[in-house]
Amino acid sequence: MSDPSAAGPTIDPMDTSAGNRFAPYSPENHSAPLWIVSILGLIYTIGVLSIRLFIKRRVFGWDDSLIVAGTLTGLVQAIVFFKALKSGLGQVPEHVPNLSTTASLAFTAQILLLIALYLAKCSGILLLRRLFVRDQQNTGRLCDVVLGFTVVCGIATVVMSSAGCPSTGSFTTHCSSTNTRWSVVTALDIATEVILLLLPAYLVWQLQMKTSYKLRVIAAFCFRILVIIFSIFHLIARIKYADTQPSPFNIVTTLVWHQTLLAWGLISATIPNLKAFLQSLSASWGGADWGYTVKAYGNGTFEMKSMGTQSRSHAMASTTGTENATDMDQKYETQIQTRQVGERSSLGSGGSQDMIIRKETVWTVVRS
Template sequence: MEYAAPYAVNSTDRTGLIVIVETLFMSWMILVSLIRLYMRITINGPVQMDDLVIFVGSAVAVVHVGIIMNAVDNGLGQTHDESSSSTLKKAGEDFYAGNLLFLIGHGTAKISVCLLLKRLGRQLDYLLYSKILLGMVIAWTFASVLAVALSCYPQYQLDFIALEEHCRNIDTAWKAITAFDVLTDVLSFGLCIFLVWGVQMRWKEKCTVIFAFGTRLPLIILIILRQTYLNDALHHPDPAFTLSNVVISTAVLLHSSIMIATVPCLKPFVISFNTGWGQGVNSSNGNSYFTPTGQSTNQSRAYASRTEEDEVDLTNRQSEESHHSQQLIIRQTQEWKLEEEYEMQSVKDQAQI
């Protein structure tokens, strides 16, 4: 006796493709999130607010996959004739919940990046711009969830006639959400450029920082592609089948957004695998390292030092000419770690700063 596969990929059924993409990208996302957690616990902790936010987004993304899997079992991704109206109604409810979870997970990834950028700078203008961008992203996340939740109710999601009658505003809502989604990603990239523009460092290091945060730019292509699929699906007589492209692009966008939010934090993880061939090796006490010249550099010196947990480590050092001003500089060691160092100063000078 032959048994039909539970999921298939053909001209009338794309459930198999949805399941493959959802589970594959979720597995990668979980792996990257675990790497970030490992870094914060063992390499360059403690866990910061941007880490907590991205971990929440990862949990939301896992729940999103479970909701979409349930929608697939109820007929999402198949032609309308293969599913009864009752199961399509359940699939529509799951699709509705999946969209809300997508916006929450995607929004938390963007918020995490903004929090990370905010922690890297010290200039007053930069801090102001980073706070404004953070506020914009948070407002976009809440507004997007409310817009999608109120524009079309769950029972109308996969019914073409109901979509035309009761969900006329859903198309406009998604277009506005997409526009501001692209705008915030562009602004975050511009803020990254502003971060390193006035820093005294070589262009090679500047390009490395820009590239780390610029990895979010390709997501703009996914955002626009998803919106294109959504425009076609909302006006198709069989939305349960045509929305499969939207579901697939949504899964790729959600999990990629969370993974890419961790890219700027991966340098310490890569450095931890350094064998020390010509780059210096860690000492046994964990508080110093040996350079290729054989000299030991200890953390307990005449100045207070701490290592930033981000791969972009910006240094505020007090100028030698004046005790009342600080200059943002970059220090590069043999392990490609930059440390934030503050020279000892009197209590009076500290009060003035």
């Protein structure tokens, strides 16, 4: 009978020292979920932004600039967050070499995350202004007021979440009135998101287009509903964390929801821009021309095909009623001036490349 000790040492599957794991998961180390959600969020965010830059490369606007700034801020946040993970974030305090450094990095990442989140909100508002507002002063003022309110909420959120809180000591003691602070932060976040959901519905419902098309436009902006849901989940996790001992280990669930909130906040700001990319892949969105197009439109003159004998007779009888039969052989030229759905120059725009979502067509039929 063989000696059991001769089979070699038994490896404990919960021992993080066994093997060379990138992100070990054990009862004393929960950093793996943080690595996963932050890396995946960064990949998806940069991928969606790359598609947007490809679509909007010829009509790059302020809304695109802000989403680029938000994504870059999110990238810096991810780098700081990765450093915090390497220094012990997600582990029990006994395994963290320098608790104050880890706390400072996590605190900095939190502020950058909030800034990136509100840059994405402002980008969405400027996109709405670019799409729906042209010469209408009332809707223009409305978008400006909403933009100003969002900026104020963003500043208040950053101040509320960080003022009076020791950055290096955030894992040794909770910030004063932490539940009240984050309840206000979440309330501001939800308030701005509700406005971003209602504003496109209000603007598009004034347009002369089919109801089904209006609903599709609204649906493109409704993906931000998940931002509200993730924000609520983050608040619940934050309140639960406030009832425990502050540590880089107990805060893992809170940070998972926060990273998810940031990723979807940036991604959902680009979703209304993706129709042109789907069109290039022969995807069907119901055939409605309410989104962007990769082709340029503008003022132009087009010569139409000559009418058939029967069509010419019908057209002439309905317009003049006194034309001679010899006039049926004449061709007609139609000049079309179009303010087209989507992008590039428009009627009376002076060569502007601003995008709008209205469509106005002027027909002039000239007998040649």
